[in-house]
Amino acid sequence: MIEHDLNDWYRWLSDWEPTMSSGSPAGWCRTCDDRRFPDAAGIRDTDPHQVVHELIRRMTVIASELLEDLMDTEHGGLEAHDEPCRECALNANTAVVEALSDHAVFIRRALDLYVTPKVDAFVAEVTNCLNVCDTEDTDL
Numbered sequence: 001m002i003e004h005d006l007n008d009w010y011r012w013l014s015d016w017e018p019t020m021s022s023g024s025p026a027g028w029c030r031t032c033d034d035r036r037f038p039d040a041a042g043i044r045d046t047d048p049h050q051v052v053h054e055l056i057r058r059m060t061v062i063a064s065e066l067l068e069d070l071m072d073t074e075h076g077g078l079e080a081h082d083e084p085c086r087e088c089a090l091n092a093n094t095a096v097v098e099a100l101s102d103h104a105v106f107i108r109r110a111l112d113l114y115v116t117p118k119v120d121a122f123v124a125e126v127t128n129c130l131n132v133c134d135t136e137d138t139d140l
């Protein structure tokens with residue numbers, strides 16, 4: 001189940017291109033600030049938020065699907081209850097954390113392969129452009 005979503009994310013990564021709004025770590029949203037999934041996946045502070053967010057979003061969907069399954073088997077479905085059982089929620093999250101830990105090496109490899117070179121090239125291009133703009137300014 002998680003393999004399918006990770007493969008999907010790897011494909012998404014290979015098409016991903018950095019932009020100015022890809023996001024610095026300082027701008028991480030609340031979902032990504034919860035470090036349970038990012039830490040298990042071996043995400044670093046230097047990884048672009050956009051890329052991290054796409055992974056965490058997918059993992060959050062898996063966790064809630066797992067929770068639904070657990071509620072079905074353990075408590076006769078979510079509908080019968082006002083709130084999901086805390087123990088089931090914990091179990092669903094733990095299952096995702098463990099699966100992410102198992103795949104952390106591959107996740108890191110994909111980030112190093114697809115994301116880091118594109119970010120480096122992008123930063124070099126922006127720096128280059130800034131230098132050109134600076135030179136033009138001083139020429140005036």
Ligand SMILES: [Zn+2]
Pocket residue numbers: 028029030031032033049052053
């Ligand atoms: Zn986020």
Ligand SMILES: [Zn+2]
Pocket residue numbers: 074075085086087088089
């Ligand atoms: Zn339960």
